[in-house]
Amino acid sequence: MKVLVTGGSGFVGASLVRDLLGQGHEVVVIDDNSRGHLGRLEGLADRLTFVEGNVCVPDDVRRATEGCEVVWHLAYINGTRFFYERPDDVLEVGIKGTLNTIEAALACGVRRYVLASTSETYNVPATVPTPESEWLKIPDVTNPRFSYGGGKIACELMTLHLGGHRGLETVIFRPHNFYGPDMGFEHVIPEITRRIVEESAGLTRPSIDLVIQGSGEETRSFCFVTDGSRGALIAGDRGTPGEIYHVGTERELPIRRLVEMIADVLSIKVTIVSGELREGGTPRRCPDIGKLRALGYEPEVSLEEGLERTVNWYAQHYLAAG
């Protein structure tokens, strides 16, 4: 089967492309490489067609969609810094990209359309671990941070009630904090790793103080990227049309504990100092993944193992960059 992955040279997209190729599919990728890069798709040339294009441009999307049976729509502007600095681009790529991919899918006779949404659509969930039935929220439209989560809420509505209503089989998956080597730099794990490397003078000082955002009591659950893409694949392949599935792990831990674990990988003793928390943050986040588990999913990579691989990758990068 021929399938399209938008955002396929991105962090999650590239892992999904590997999984899809592993299933024997022919894969088309469309990406403008604004955050993606071809290095992530190295060695996969055989059954892969790369279209360098913009999901905001209908012709680019149409060209990539021809002949595909399934569309996996992942292209989006990710990275917390960009939600504040470029909310206009976040919304433009989110809304136009989703509309264009749905319209191309309908025009090209695509059977199934799978959307990557996000846990950010919950803002502050009332229930943790959070089920998919939790209400989605934009608590303050004047805060540019919600360009990301708000944009995804609109994408979910378009997927279900535009694409789905007009005949596409639609499935939505909501990733919860995927991480891994080469995940980009605007995320908590690369950021904490960078600061420990820098503030320990390139890992030469054995102990340091580290100021973090908030008290560190805020919680998250982290999912290694290969588990994440496999979960997305299970949701997209086996999920019931019109349904939404969490992808993540149920191991909830305070950011303070995450910092300690990163410091352990780097063999640096860190004393954590509480700092300011940016407005719009979420105190607790952890998914209930029972719905995906019922489709046969189980995370395989422990946080210890995943952090070892990720933190060492970033530490080497920062040390080499000086």
Ligand SMILES: NC(=O)c1ccc[n+]([C@@H]2O[C@H](COP(=O)([O-])OP(=O)(O)OC[C@H]3O[C@@H](n4cnc5c(N)ncnc54)[C@H](O)[C@@H]3O)[C@@H](O)[C@H]2O)c1
């Ligand atoms: N990584 C996570 O933990 C996480 C969590 C929640 C949701 N998601 C969602 O999963 C998807 C993939 O996330 P990711 O972490 O791989 O991010 P990423 O930034 O690595 O990947 C997104 C890709 O989209 C591409 N892109 C951006 N604008 C484009 C445009 N106009 N045209 C074509 N391509 C464009 C980028 O170049 C990039 O390769 C996104 O939709 C994201 O919102 C990811």
